[in-house]
Amino acid sequence: MERLQKIIASRGFCSRRQAENLITQGRVKVNGEVIKELGSSFDPNVEIQINNKELKKVEEKVYYLFNKPRLVLTTMSDPKGRPTVADYFKDSKIRLFPVGRLDYDVSGALLMTNDGEFANFVMHPRYEFRKTYQALCKGNVSKVQIKNLINGVIIDDSYKTKALYANLIKYDPKFDESIIELTIAEGKKHHVKKMLIAADIYLKKLKRTQIEFLEIKDVEIGKFRPLKFHEVKQFYGLYSSGPKKKGI
Numbered sequence: 001m002e003r004l005q006k007i008i009a010s011r012g013f014c015s016r017r018q019a020e021n022l023i024t025q026g027r028v029k030v031n032g033e034v035i036k037e038l039g040s041s042f043d044p045n046v047e048i049q050i051n052n053k054e055l056k057k058v059e060e061k062v063y064y065l066f067n068k069p070r071l072v073l074t075t076m077s078d079p080k081g082r083p084t085v086a087d088y089f090k091d092s093k094i095r096l097f098p099v100g101r102l103d104y105d106v107s108g109a110l111l112m113t114n115d116g117e118f119a120n121f122v123m124h125p126r127y128e129f130r131k132t133y134q135a136l137c138k139g140n141v142s143k144v145q146i147k148n149l150i151n152g153v154i155i156d157d158s159y160k161t162k163a164l165y166a167n168l169i170k171y172d173p174k175f176d177e178s179i180i181e182l183t184i185a186e187g188k189k190h191h192v193k194k195m196l197i198a199a200d201i202y203l204k205k206l207k208r209t210q211i212e213f214l215e216i217k218d219v220e221i222g223k224f225r226p227l228k229f230h231e232v233k234q235f236y237g238l239y240s241s242g243p244k245k246k247g248i
Contacts (some may be wrong), residue, residue, distance in 0.1 A: 001041040004030065004048075009116025012058035013050060014097050016120040027051050061115040062094055063232050066224035067216045070107045070205075074098045085112065088222060099123060100187065108133070108208030109216045112224065122235060128185035129238075130164060132210035133192050138202035140171050141178040145199045149182055153198035161186060161195060177204070212238065 002010075008019035008028070022028050026036050029049040048055040068074070068085060076086040076097055089096050089112065099111035099119045109131075113119055122129060149166040166182040180201070184191060196203045209216055213234065219225055 002044050003038075004028065004035060004040045004042060005038065006117075007042065007044055007046065008048065008050070008055065009120055010044070010058070011048070011055050012061065012095060012114035012116055013055055014119075015099070015116050015123060017123065018097075019116070022050060058114055060094065061118075062096070062113060063115065063118065063227040064096070064112040064224040065211075065214050065216065065219060065227060066098075066110045066112050067219040067221050068102055068107055068110045069221050070105055073104055074101045074110065085110065088224070101189075102208060103190065103193075103206075106206045106208065107221065109211045109214060110208075111211065111214075111227075118232070118235070123187075125187070127238075129212050129235075130183050130185050130210075131187070131208055131212075132165075132181065132183045134169070134179060134181050134207050134209050135192070135196060135201075135203055136205040137178045137180060137196070138204055139176055139178065140173075141168050141180050141201055143168075145201055146180065148199045149195060153195055155191070155194035155198055156188070159188075161188075161191070163195065181209075183210075 004023060005016045005019035008014065008022070009016040013019065014022070020038055023038055024036060026034050027050055028035055029052070030042055031047050066085065066088065071083065073082055073084045075084050078084050085098055094114050096112045096114050097119070099113055100123050102108065102110050111122065121127070146166050146168055149163040152160045152162040154160055161184070163182040163184055166180065169179045169181050171178045182192070192206060193203060214231065
């Protein structure tokens, strides 16, 4: 017997966390009966419907590294008709969904998959996967501001957060713009944006360049590449000895 949300995730409909939302919203049926209790367990082969459509087992699990453009929503549909990541996977015969989120106005590295358990693992806060960003900022960002990001800043009124790494890459005096790079291991909503505001850094544009060891430098904007088997395996291997964060 397995929890219903785990069965849904294993069939590739969405992550386990998203499945929990579907259950509590009353959008999931098991053997024709609506189930709203998150603790409900069933046989893994049970008949499931989501939004009155049968949920079949996943025959093939796929994983992609996608270079999301700016002004694209990290969802598979939008009632307002705005561009979504689904628009870039129209030719895929397999239902995919994004792993985690990337703001509408932020470009860069985003994982896409149909493996709900993999998505749940990568998004779980206990593992704290590293994400690296490049920020185009107004003005000449100082060493003090960079140091503040590393030592820690306060966001959301009382939460202290630190960059694992931060550095000024370039300052362009002609346009009075700086490019800084920073790596974090947390994922609160608008996390990097809030850190920069707290460090008194004026953000103009933000890009995620890396998720752990996966870099997007060879993936064009709006394009994606499949992950190799060893890359998927490496994600799990990073934490094979437990949830404690390894050195960077």
